Amino acid sequence: MRKxxxxxxxxxxxxxxxxxxxxxxxxxxxxxxxxTFNLATHVGDDSKAVYQNQTIFSRQTDIKxxxxxxxxxxxxxxxxxxxxxxxxCQENRNIEQWTGDALISSRLxxxxxxxxxxxxxxxxxxTKTPAIGIAHAGWRGTLDLIATKTLLQMERIFHTxxxxxxxxxxxxxxxxxxxxxxxxxLKFEAKFGHSVQYGDSLCLQTANKIQxxxxxxxxxxxxxxxxxxxxxxxxxxxxxxxxxxTGRMLSFIQLTRNQ
Ligand SMILES: [Zn+2]
Numbered sequence: 001m002r003k004x005x006x007x008x009x010x011x012x013x014x015x016x017x018x019x020x021x022x023x024x025x026x027x028x029x030x031x032x033x034x035x036t037f038n039l040a041t042h043v044g045d046d047s048k049a050v051y052q053n054q055t056i057f058s059r060q061t062d063i064k065x066x067x068x069x070x071x072x073x074x075x076x077x078x079x080x081x082x083x084x085x086x087x088x089c090q091e092n093r094n095i096e097q098w099t100g101d102a103l104i105s106s107r108l109x110x111x112x113x114x115x116x117x118x119x120x121x122x123x124x125x126x127t128k129t130p131a132i133g134i135a136h137a138g139w140r141g142t143l144d145l146i147a148t149k150t151l152l153q154m155e156r157i158f159h160t161x162x163x164x165x166x167x168x169x170x171x172x173x174x175x176x177x178x179x180x181x182x183x184x185x186l187k188f189e190a191k192f193g194h195s196v197q198y199g200d201s202l203c204l205q206t207a208n209k210i211q212x213x214x215x216x217x218x219x220x221x222x223x224x225x226x227x228x229x230x231x232x233x234x235x236x237x238x239x240x241x242x243x244x245x246t247g248r249m250l251s252f253i254q255l256t257r258n259q
Pocket of ligand 1: 173
C-alpha cells in the first residue's frame with residue numbers, strides 16, 4: 001500500500017467541488033534538515049531531491065502542474081489567469097517568477113499552491129460560482145489582512161459572495177508554541193482585540209478568524225486544522241521548532257467540478 005503523502009481538507013473536499021490538501025513531511029527523498037518530503041526549491045535543499053519529491057507528489061495526486069508564487073509576506077493577491085504554471089517537477093527550466101502571497105482562480109482543473117512551515121495556509125472555496133483561493137498568512141500577512149483581501153479580489157473578479165464561501169485555516173503554528181515580542185502582541189491586540197493574546201503568545205488562527213468574521217464571513221463557514229506544526233514535527237515541517245532550517249509543505253487546492 002502506498003503511503004499517504006498529504007492530509008486531506010475534508011471540510012472542502014466533501015463538497016465534491018475540489019481536491020484540497022496539505023502535504024506531510026514523510027515519504028520523500030530529501031535529507032535532514034529537509035527530511036524527507038520537502039516540496040520547495042527556495043529553502044536550500046538539493047534541487048534534484050525537491051524535483052524528485054514533486055514528481056512523487058504528482059504521481060499520487062495526479063496533479064501535473066501547479067501555479068504558485070514567490071512568497072514575500074506581502075498582501076498581494078494574484079489572479080492565476082494572469083500567470084503561467086511554475087517549474088513543477090522540471091529542473092533547470094528558467095521561467096519568470098511571480099511575486100505575491102495569495103492566488104485565486106475560477107478555472108476548472110487549475111491547481112493553486114502555497115508553501116508553509118508554521119505560517120497559515122488559508123484555503124477559500126466559493127461553492128456557488130465556483131471559485132477558489134489560497135493565501136499564505138504569517139504574522140505580517142495576518143496584520144495586512146491578506147485573508148480578507150483574497151476574498152475582496154474574488155468578489156471583484158468572480159463576483160464571489162461571502163455567504164457562499166467555505167474557509168479552512170490549515171496546519172500552522174498555534175498559541176501553544178508561538179511566543180512573540182510584547183510589541184507584536186500590542187499590534188495584534190490593537191487590531192483584533194484581546195482574544196488573540198495568550199500569555200506571551202499569539203493565536204494567529206483567532207486573528208484570521210476575527211478578520212474574516214468582521215468582513216462578513218459566517219463563523220460556521222470557517223474551520224481550523226487541529227494540528228500545531230511546532231507540536232507535530234513528525235508530520236509537518238516547523239520553521240520555529242527547527243530553528244529556521246527545514247523544508248516546506250505544499251498546501252494545494254484544485255477546482256475539479258462545476259456546480
Ligand atoms: Zn504547539
